Amino acid sequence: MFQALLVLNLAHNTVDRIDLTDASVTTVVGDAGPVPDGIAYDRAAGRIYWTTMGAPDVDPALPVDEHNVDFTPKNGSVESAALDGAERRQVLPAGALTTGKQLDADFVAGQLYWSDREGRRVSRSRLDGTGLTDLVVNPATGDKAEECVGVAIDPAGNALYWTQKGPAKGGRGRIFRANLVMPEGQTAATRTDIEVLWEHRPEPIDLWLDTANHYLYWTDRGAEPAGNTLNRAPIPARGESGGAPEILARGFAEAIGLAVDIEAGFAYVTDLGGSVRAVALDGSSDSVIAKFEGQPLTGIIGVQ
Template sequence: MTAMIALGLASRSILSIDVDDGSVRTILSRDGAYCPDGVAVVGDTVYWTTMGKPAIRPDVEGEAKYDYSAADGGLHAIGLDGSGRRDLLPSGTIVTGKQLVSDGTRLYWGDREGRRVSSCRPDGSDVADLIVNPAEPDRMAECVGVAVADGYLYWTQKGPSKGGRGRIFRAGLAVPDGQPPESRTDVELLWDSLPEPIDLAVADGHLYWTDRGAEPNGNTLNRALLPMVGQPGAEPEILARGLQEAIGLAVDAAAGVVYVSDLGGTIRAVALDGTGDRVVVDLGEKVTGVALT
């Protein structure tokens, strides 16, 4: 059985899903930490980020209705069997925890309203900022998706909702000696003017990403070859369209499939050879991060 971990946003749940038959097992539900978003599995442990409990702006519509600017996000861990639930970082360390990944020795996450990408050891120690952006209008400085591969860090800055101003960046995984994360000189802009890129994954020499922006190129799953250092990214290939606010993704290159979650509640399996996709499960609520076990 190939299992996937998925996060239910409103139910504050962690779910284990059999990707072959769509059966669901609940690991955690109605957790005390609000709005889970990013998830990574290392061994028999599930790690996840939370965005915190938003303040509601009653006179605002759309994504901006939910104010996540309070520093009440978090990083947490639990066993795959549901045991040992724990908080890894003190309150106030993360503003809005987004995509979470691991290279086996450290955890890496985007902090959207914190405008940064950070890292720590799996026990929550040795917290370090890798990227810290100054404030910009239109949410242009906010970091969302992250991926690490071959000594490099990749991240998205999605920009305004449906704005067509999303970007994907790359930098060395290690901050250059003597440079602060606020002004490091090795940052590369790989893709610009994307609809609204969200989560990332690196596999088989490609960068994969979800995009929840406006159609025709938004609400898609995308893929492009990783560019050489100093070179911009090539035109991406769209592997799937018509997603309902695409968020999480997990690549199983050996099986030739990418699993994609969306805020419509669906997890889909998208074939890498372009032969189509199928619905793995409809969870009936907004689904954020996903990860294979």
């Protein structure tokens, strides 16, 4: 079971730790880089990894909010530190990716996987940053429906899952699956094994795979009633579309990060309103366990 949660704080660009025994909050990394978004934890090595979106271009004539900033400059990165914040290092320097979003990992194989939103791709590298490889590359059409956000991997099942949330409040979000191993003779831009599992979602963001019980969990921004929710649905068989999701919780202030503790029976969700909510998987409870007033939160991961 999780003993603590690590959350990425956009107000201060920090990695913060929430102790689940007393809800106390401490800062682990004081300067995580500009706009940190996705986080993963290597329990065996005692290290954390996270992505940054990089510093955006801002129009000084407009109010500063997410709709008036431009993340197309290629200055995202992948960072790492020990669990206590020491031994900080860059896995991939600023400019190695465009806009780093959710991060997942196969620590047994020594691989990191992430979505690159404005880069319109899903990529991976080794833990030391070598072997940078694109797995999915969408065309540069200017359509936000091609931007990748969430990612989750199933190494045993040879499956890669990712989300493309589409334009804000657009109802064009989709969740995809492809083989984790690239089909022979194909490329990230031409591969033909991509399946659309769900479409016409509000804005699917982060993913979490429960392969033991065959569920996929995800957060969804966008317009209510289906948006700003925590969802789950059975993982569809190959060649099949996903069924109607079960909504486990509603009313988030732009739901983003997701970490599911199957043993404890809780999903933990962050939002841009600064809340961390614990949602019981059996529907018995839904509570705010931490509130960062005026501090938007993105990625979250559990620490055992």
